[in-house]
Amino acid sequence: MSTLDSKIPQGSLTEKWKKQCFDYKLVNPANKRKFDIIVIGSGLAGSSSAASLAELGYNVTVFTHNDSPRRAHSIAAQGGINASKNYQNDNDNVHRLFYDTIKGGDFRAREANVYRLAEISEKIIDQCVAQGVPFAREYGGLLDNRSFGGAQVSRTFYAKGQTGQQLLLGAYGALNRQIQKKKVKVYSYHEMLDLVLVEGRAVGVVVRNLLNGEIKSYSAHAVIMASGGYSNIFYLSTNAKNCNATAIWRAYKKGAYFANPCFTQIHPTCIPASGSYQSKLTLMSESLRNDGRVWVPKQKKDPRKPSEIPDNERDYFLERKYPSFGNLVPRDVAARNIKEMCDEGYGVGKTGLAVYMDFQDALKRLGEEEVESRYGNLFEMYEMITGDDPYVTPMMIYPAAHYTMGGLWVDYNLMSNIEGLFVLGEANFSDHGANRLGASALMQGLADGYFVIPYSIGDYLSQMAKTSKSGFKKPPADSPEFKKAEKEIHESIEKLISRKGQKSPDEIHRELGVIMRDYVGMARNAVGLKKAINEIKSLKDEFADNLRVFQSGESLNESLEKAGRLSDFLELAELMAEDALQRNESCGGHFRTEYQTPEGEALRNDKKFSYVAAWEYTGPKKKPKLNMEKLTFTDIKPSTRSYK
Amino acid sequence: MEITLKIWRQGSQESKKAKGAFETYKLNDIQEDMSFLEMLDVLNEKLLHEGFEPVAFSHDCREGICGSCGVVINGRAHGPLKGITTCQLHMRHLKKFTTLVIEPWRAKAFPVIKDLVVDRSAFDRILQAGGYISVNTGGVPDANSILIGKHIADEAFVAASCIGCGACVAACPNASANLFVSAKISHLALLPQGQPEKHHRVESILKAMDKEGFGNCSNAGACEYECPKGITLKNIAKLNREYFEAVFSASLEEHPTHAHHGKGDESMHVGH
Structure with a gap:
């Protein structure tokens, strides 16, 4: 195992970013237009970085698989965005936001990055307001805040339940302005299928035009990947249907390290699957647990309607197990307990994979009017999807995958171990450790895109122009490295199309999802993880022998897109299980049942596992190599979480 | 079933x-x-x-x-x-x-x-013509230095919640994009941040809309009825008001480089 250099600047935590900014080499304004930068993805991190870099004078090309940059999945983020503005005078500050994020991440994030994130948080709000993002306001005209899990201050800025939408539309506006100025070119309906390296540097990508199947290469001086997370590996998740791991996975296979792949966040309160046809899961706000009581019938497979089951025949299991926090235990604890009850056979509903969340007590205590004012829109949404009225009958909920803390390894400058490849937002691993706090994902995506990459990429480009043989010149997109990558892609697509098996990509993906849910989800153990690795291997064989896609590569063919993405998910799944298996401790969203306190809480092992696991691809059918980045904490002493 | x-x-x-x-x-x-x-x-x-x-x-x-x-x-x-x-x-x-x-x-x-997939890139091109506030990253004032009344902020939010799906165009007997355009115009015209460029914005966006081949608005109201996000016809009234204001104030101001490509000099932007 080798160790990794994260290039954290010297000096005290509070001085590091300032010092680094000063130390970064600059690119002369007249030279900026000589540099071309490729951005993969148009969500918060992709759009904000593309716009900001174009404003500085760089030439930017953006690729998105959506039909418009505005449809990237950042659009669906509901809750809000954190910033240590201390507008509420509740004694918030940069250090407190930093502390909460590190603690929430269960001491598996990099201190220097998280501190920088907290420092930058305030500028993000200023930027978004200047763009016209209509955040919620108080009557006097000042910005409103709300509180969120894992914090004792109100620091979350929000726009109703559509904060992600409004922030993305702000960044999309900035992007549109640069498109109009011809500093950004966007290729919609384009999917990145390979990263191309020349002389060890990332210099371009090969993409497929989803509309006509054309495979084409684009070269640049640097490549930014902001392609989001991989929760869809579970098939059923809260992610949009087209979210995928292909961009980061293909970069991994070109040598980029994949860090902490097993760190995934499962959200406890989602609307459960109603049948085998289920295509995705919808999140119900965490706030419902303030007044909803979670329970299952004491009798397994109780045939009665929930309203007919008397109180003494119900098990309010969160209240029973966690008397002081009750239904308000953190996300991971709630999710794990719901899963356990269902695994033991107490689940309800058609599939047995659901528990009740009951508002009858709240309705009695508060009255229907008050409940409606608090949760009216959520109740409506629930009824629209399920046909059940939560005012009359309890909701049914079940946890679902919704964010991946793991991702490509990056150093302090957001550059991966491949020179010239930068990774932003959910696609990288850096800031959330083993668990992400609510309202922190939007903050990270925009911090990376608006305020970190514009500085750090300049440093790289100025050095590159001086040190590389080609200087300012980028390799042409028809150089042999690109041609080779194109040929391989053609062959792999040909292979997918020529398979004449019996199972559709969705059928195989659903099976993968069940394996991941059962063994690599909310609670894991060595036996299960080994079983998962074996089952994934046989599923891969099935994918190779028995796949069926529609046999056309020349026009929009979703089954082919799905098959390509699934082939990457199948490989990543194995790495996730391997990663979970080597981490013999519990931390954040990674709960190994062998490692828990007598009270059933996560038992961290800081002595042995205070590191980032950065996996290195070594070739097909070969075991990946584990590299480590040691985590050291100078400003915060790791402590144990307790919610009893 | x-x-x-x-x-x-x-x-x-x-x-x-x-x-x-x-x-x-x-x-x-x-x-x-x-x-x-x-x-x-x-x-x-x-x-x-x-x-x-x-x-x-x-x-x-x-x-x-x-x-x-x-x-x-x-x-x-x-x-x-x-x-x-x-x-x-x-x-x-x-x-x-x-x-x-x-x-x-x-x-x-x-x-x-x-099949059922249509090309809605015309919507993107319309917004590229001015559906934004021209600020670069950095150098902006503190967020709370801009006061916006709650009712204005709420109204701007509702207009800004358009998802760009195109149902308004599909429902309209003239295939007009007025509801879509008016939502963005309203959102930005309501806010103090949107004032400096408001005249140019509405003219530029409407020009882009006409170029894309959308029909004219005849106030049929089908767009409002089918909008999944509750964007109302009020926004179209606001769009018209903004447009008239822009046209009648045109002689008082100059519209410099805005629409010209490749001249990214921010100091050239003139407010009113």
Whole structure:
């Protein structure tokens, strides 16, 4: 195992970013237009970085698989965005936001990055307001805040339940302005299928035009990947249907390290699957647990309607197990307990994979009017999807995958171990450790895109122009490295199309999802993880022998897109299980049942596992190599979480 | 549920013709709890297994916010329910129908790409013409130095919540994009940040809209009725007001380099 250099600047935590900014080499304004930068993805991190870099004078090309940059999945983020503005005078500050994020991440994030994130948080709000993002306001005209899990201050800025939408539309506006100025070119309906390296540097990508199947290469001086997370590996998740791991996975296979792949966040309160046809899961706000009581019938497979089951025949299991926090235990604890009850056979509903969340007590205590004012829109949404009225009958909920803390390894400058490849937002691993706090994902995506990459990429480009043989010149997109990558892609697509098996990509993906849910989800153990690795291997064989896609590569063919993405998910799944298996401790969203306190809480092992696991691809059918980045904490002493 | 589907197929192997035609399909085992798009998933799995080409349709978030999905179902954009997108529609809402006629958005400015998928890039180009506030990253004032009354902020939010799905255009007898455009104009014109460029913005955006081939607005109101996000006709009134204001104040100001490409000199922007 080798160790990794994260290039954290010297000096005290509070001085590091300032010092680094000063130390970064600059690119002369007249030279900026000589540099071309490729951005993969148009969500918060992709759009904000593309716009900001174009404003500085760089030439930017953006690729998105959506039909418009505005449809990237950042659009669906509901809750809000954190910033240590201390507008509420509740004694918030940069250090407190930093502390909460590190603690929430269960001491598996990099201190220097998280501190920088907290420092930058305030500028993000200023930027978004200047763009016209209509955040919620108080009557006097000042910005409103709300509180969120894992914090004792109100620091979350929000726009109703559509904060992600409004922030993305702000960044999309900035992007549109640069498109109009011809500093950004966007290729919609384009999917990145390979990263191309020349002389060890990332210099371009090969993409497929989803509309006509054309495979084409684009070269640049640097490549930014902001392609989001991989929760869809579970098939059923809260992610949009087209979210995928292909961009980061293909970069991994070109040598980029994949860090902490097993760190995934499962959200406890989602609307459960109603049948085998289920295509995705919808999140119900965490706030419902303030007044909803979670329970299952004491009798397994109780045939009665929930309203007919008397109180003494119900098990309010969160209240029973966690008397002081009750239904308000953190996300991971709630999710794990719901899963356990269902695994033991107490689940309800058609599939047995659901528990009740009951508002009858709240309705009695508060009255229907008050409940409606608090949760009216959520109740409506629930009824629209399920046909059940939560005012009359309890909701049914079940946890679902919704964010991946793991991702490509990056150093302090957001550059991966491949020179010239930068990774932003959910696609990288850096800031959330083993668990992400609510309202922190939007903050990270925009911090990376608006305020970190514009500085750090300049440093790289100025050095590159001086040190590389080609200087300012980028390799042409028809150089042999690109041609080779194109040929391989053609062959792999040909292979997918020529398979004449019996199972559709969705059928195989659903099976993968069940394996991941059962063994690599909310609670894991060595036996299960080994079983998962074996089952994934046989599923891969099935994918190779028995796949069926529609046999056309020349026009929009979703089954082919799905098959390509699934082939990457199948490989990543194995790495996730391997990663979970080597981490013999519990931390954040990674709960190994062998490692828990007598009270059933996560038992961290800081002595042995205070590191980032950065996996290195070594070739097909070969075991990946584990590299480590040691985590050291100078400003915060790791402590144990307790919610009893 | 048993259901008969008449689906528009175009540019795919089945219809062969570039012009497109309806194809009929029968599904027997449809559950009421399925979403409408899950019903199409079931159809596509069936077609794939039988060796036919699956139906192309747009979808992504499947929770009503990305704006990808959108088809006309029995003559109604996003189906017969008000205030939702196609992905939020469930089969139990369609129990009274035995046949569903499913078509793409029909508008000259939204050419069909394939089957139910249309090209909505005209919306992107309209917003590129000025659907933003011209600020670079950095160098902006503290967020609380700009005071915005709660009711103004709330109104701007409602206008800004447009998801760009295109139902307004599909529902309009003239295939006008006025509701879409007015939502963005309102959002920015309501806010103090949007004032310096407001005249230029409305003129530039309307010019871009006309260029894309959308029809004119005749106040039919179908757009408001079918909008899944509750964007109202009030916004169109505001758009008209903004436009007149811009036209009548045109002699008082100059519109410099804004629309010219490649001259990124921010100091050239003149307010009013």
